[in-house]
Amino acid sequence: MELDVDPFAPDVLADPVPTDTAIREAARVVWLPAHGVWAAGRHADVAAVFRDWSTWSSAAGTGLADIRRGEGWRPPSVLLDADPPAHTAARRVMNRVLAPRALAELAARFAEVAARVVDDAVAVGEVDAAVALAERFPMTVLPDAVGMAPEGREHLLPYAALNFESMGPHNELRADAERRAGGAREYVTWQMRRDALSDDGIGAAIYAHAAAGDIGADDAALLVRSFLSAGIDTTILALGSAVHELARRPGQWAVLRDDPDLARAAFEEALRLHTPSPVIGRTATREVAIGDTVVRADEKLLMMLGAANRDPRRWDAPDSYDLHRKAAGHTAFGAGVHNCVGQVIARMEAEALLGALARRVARIEPAGPSRPRLSNWLRGFASVPVRLTAA
Numbered sequence: 001m002e003l004d005v006d007p008f009a010p011d012v013l014a015d016p017v018p019t020d021t022a023i024r025e026a027a028r029v030v031w032l033p034a035h036g037v038w039a040a041g042r043h044a045d046v047a048a049v050f051r052d053w054s055t056w057s058s059a060a061g062t063g064l065a066d067i068r069r070g071e072g073w074r075p076p077s078v079l080l081d082a083d084p085p086a087h088t089a090a091r092r093v094m095n096r097v098l099a100p101r102a103l104a105e106l107a108a109r110f111a112e113v114a115a116r117v118v119d120d121a122v123a124v125g126e127v128d129a130a131v132a133l134a135e136r137f138p139m140t141v142l143p144d145a146v147g148m149a150p151e152g153r154e155h156l157l158p159y160a161a162l163n164f165e166s167m168g169p170h171n172e173l174r175a176d177a178e179r180r181a182g183g184a185r186e187y188v189t190w191q192m193r194r195d196a197l198s199d200d201g202i203g204a205a206i207y208a209h210a211a212a213g214d215i216g217a218d219d220a221a222l223l224v225r226s227f228l229s230a231g232i233d234t235t236i237l238a239l240g241s242a243v244h245e246l247a248r249r250p251g252q253w254a255v256l257r258d259d260p261d262l263a264r265a266a267f268e269e270a271l272r273l274h275t276p277s278p279v280i281g282r283t284a285t286r287e288v289a290i291g292d293t294v295v296r297a298d299e300k301l302l303m304m305l306g307a308a309n310r311d312p313r314r315w316d317a318p319d320s321y322d323l324h325r326k327a328a329g330h331t332a333f334g335a336g337v338h339n340c341v342g343q344v345i346a347r348m349e350a351e352a353l354l355g356a357l358a359r360r361v362a363r364i365e366p367a368g369p370s371r372p373r374l375s376n377w378l379r380g381f382a383s384v385p386v387r388l389t390a391a
């Protein structure tokens with residue numbers, strides 16, 4: 001079935017849920033003539049596509065472009081843009097360096113920085129939480145954890161924007177990200193190198209695996225690059241969405257204040273409701289039927305993760321934000337062999353920041369409307385004005 005909607009049109013990006021709903025409810029899979037791709041928005045179908053990597057390949061890229069035709073904007077990722085078996089060795093290394101045990105000693109530092117970030121925001125009183133909380137915290141702890149140099153970090157967000165906008169169509173958002181990128185590409189090429197990383201961070205741990213022969217040195221550099229592209233904007237947006245919801249729902253805020261250990265639940269619900277990375281592509285390796293629709297080999301399918309995360313077939317009251325919901329099974333971190341390798345560290349960041357908020361802030365209220373972030377490949381808020389009262 002053909003559906004004449006464009007998920008990347010500016011008005012849709014400002015208010016994406018109606019279009020997500022239209023795609024999900026029209027059929028199990030719909031053809032989007034605006035981009036010459038298929039789209040699937042039902043939870044069960046998205047989960048099935050994620051799990052079947054041999055039918056649904058990542059090697060043509062997970063954005064709109066077919067990178068096998070040289071349409072990619074950067075050298076392919078050895079992780080995101082690879083299928084097993086090419087994907088397997090790199091993924092094993094990332095699983096090791098990002099395992100909960102390997103990250104355990106970061107928790108104390110995360111808690112200390114979170115307390116400082118929250119206290120600074122409370123001292124000001126009225127802040128843009130998208131910047132003062134959601135951006136400042138990961139921008140401090142993640143580059144430190146990787147072992148990035150202090151200089152040049154101002155390039156991280158422009159580089160991440162270039163990365164995510166380039167997954168979408170050649171529109172104004174993408175052109176703007178390219179204009180703003182400045183020296184970001186050169187910075188990233190430099191920061192990926194072993195000699196630009198500290199000796200005690202996750203970056204050095206990846207290079208240690210290269211030295212042991214588990215992966216090649218070029219692969220190590222590309223794996224370090226994935227922290228610079230995939231790991232920061234997504235987390236910033238998820239944290240900002242959690243604060244946006246908590247500021248608007250005094251009942252849910254009271255639940256979190258009573259039990260700050262629900263910080264994790266506050267994060268998972270934000271991920272489900274405002275899915276920071278709402279669209280992921282795959283390419284069919286063979287002809288495959290979804291219901292009575294046939295997708296031919298080499299055609300691209302967009303998994304609409306935001307739509308799946310509000311699918312009423314899967315979730316009761318899907319549009320509500322509820323800390324007591326069992327949000328496990330949301331697709332915001334993907335699933336299957338490519339499931340987000342950074343999810344442990346993202347959750348540690350969220351527990352630290354939202355936990356500090358719950359312990360150190362008595363009241364949180366909106367100080368104005370939140371402004372959505374307009375992006376081809378990301379979802380959340382560019383601005384979340386709030387008023388904070390100390391506990």
Ligand code: HEM
Binds near residue numbers: 227235341346
């Ligand atoms: C809230 C924050 C995050 C969200 C919503 C998110 C989302 C996702 C999603 C949906 C995928 C699946 C892509 C696919 O199937 O093609 C993914 C994969 C990935 N993520 Fe995350 N991510 C987050 C945080 C992070 C962090 C902190 C890091 C780095 C430390 C990271 C690194 C990666 C990498 C390298 C992959 C590719 C894994 C593979 O292909 O095997 N992400 N992420």
